[in-house]
Amino acid sequence: MKSSRLVSILLLLQTRGRMTAAQLAAELEVSVRTVYRDTEALAAAGVPLYGDAGHAGGYRLLDGYRTRLTGLTAEEAEALFLAGAPGPAAQLGLGAVLAAAQLKVRAALPAELRAHADRVGGRFHLDATGWYTDPEDTRFLPEVADAVWNGRVLEVTYRRWREPTDVRRRLEPYGLVLKAGRWYVVAGPGPRTFRVAKILELTVPGDEFTRPGGFDLAAHWAAYQRDFLARLHRAEAVVRLQPGVVLTGPAGVAVRANGRTDAAGRTVATVPVESLDDAHDEFLRLGTGIEVLEPPELRARLAATVGELARRYGNPPAPGGD
Incomplete structure (x- = not known):
């Protein structure tokens, strides 16, 4: 909408300073001609907007001019509060600063938008930490x-x-x-x-x-x-996956890119692996859902492990262990 675009031009010039018509057009994804029309409309409305010609020219606002626009939409207010991740901010020593900034923004919002923003904190929580890992020592x-x-x-x-x-x-x-x-x-x-x-x-x-x-x-x-x-996955393995078995990460990307599915629904693909040790442990987790066809040494490693498991679990445990 034109009104939204005019607001965007104001905010861009206020935050970035001088910008050419081409830069504004690229930022707003419109034509340069549209930018010309929009800047004329802003100037006609009394906004102190100036255009300088020449190689170093462009549009700028009168020095010291600051707009007091507060037209946040409900979605923008929600996104603003969702973007403030308290965990990482606290690690950076900015936890109190983030809380104070959010409090100020919340106080400036109309009651309806304030309710939208409050709802975000109760329904969405950002946790950037991975599972099954001990907290890192980031004292510095x-x-x-x-x-x-x-x-x-x-x-x-x-x-x-x-x-x-x-x-x-x-x-x-x-x-x-x-x-x-x-x-x-x-x-x-x-x-x-x-x-x-x-x-x-x-x-x-x-x-x-x-x-x-x-x-x-x-x-x-x-x-x-x-x-x-690219440096991590320097080796390759050819695998056959049973129907419904899904690989993740680079291996999953490779399956989607070069996998061939037979009449039984099994998929054969060449996938990257980090090393024989990592591939052995990763593929073993999938049990009978995967069969390694190449390289022979990986197939032999898995066969030896499966044989040992069959021997170990094929007989009742001896008293006191093996």
């Missing part, structure tokens, strides 16, 4: 977050999986990522990814750094995950 998370925000260098002792396990690193922290209950800091030079819980010691020497202007944290993390999975 507030310091890391502060360094990310203020562009300060960190010197850390970090525990990695290979020798030497404990190493000293000088980090330029670009951003923090919460993945399945685990916090990661993406830091230069590189950039590289470090797990916050593996930081054993941390000092802030006071040095500052400049975050790369073109760095996109979300895009970097997506690329990092793709590269991680």
Whole structure:
């Protein structure tokens, strides 16, 4: 709707400053001609909106102008309160800040929208922590977050999986990522990814750094995950799945991409695996729902395990154990 689009133009210019017609059109997913018409309508309504020509031109609001728009829809109010995850905010040392901000927003909402927002807290709860995992020691998370925000260098002792396990690193922290209950800091030079819980010691020497202007944290993390999975799943296995058996993760994606189903409803597919040990344990959980056709060494490992299980459970247990 045009009225909603006019409000969006105002808020974009208020929060981002000068923007060209092309930038506004791309943000709003409309034509440049539509932006021209909308800005003319805003100027005609008395909004102090100015357009500058030239290479460095664009639209801007008069310095100091602030709109007092409060036209949140019910859905927007609900989304705003749903987005505030109290657990991660508390870990970052922002729990009280988040609560105060939500209280202020709630007080500014009309009664009807306030009821919508209150309903979110009673019906939806965001828990980013994975199942069956012990809470991580993230005692340095507030310091890391502060360094990310203020562009300060960190010197850390970090525990990695290979020798030497404990190493000293000088980090330029670009951003923090919460993945399945685990916090990661993406830091230069590189950039590289470090797990916050593996930081054993941390000092802030006071040095500052400049975050790369073109760095996109979300895009970097997506690329990092793709590269991680590619490095993780370097081997392959050919499996035959019984009807109704579903694999998850990269293996499930591979089944959907190259699986062939026979007349009996069984699906044969080539799937990525991390290692023979991991594939052995993962496929064994599916019991008779899966048959490994290749590689021969994995098939032999599973056959040996099944044979041992048959021997162990095929006879009554001996008194006192084996």
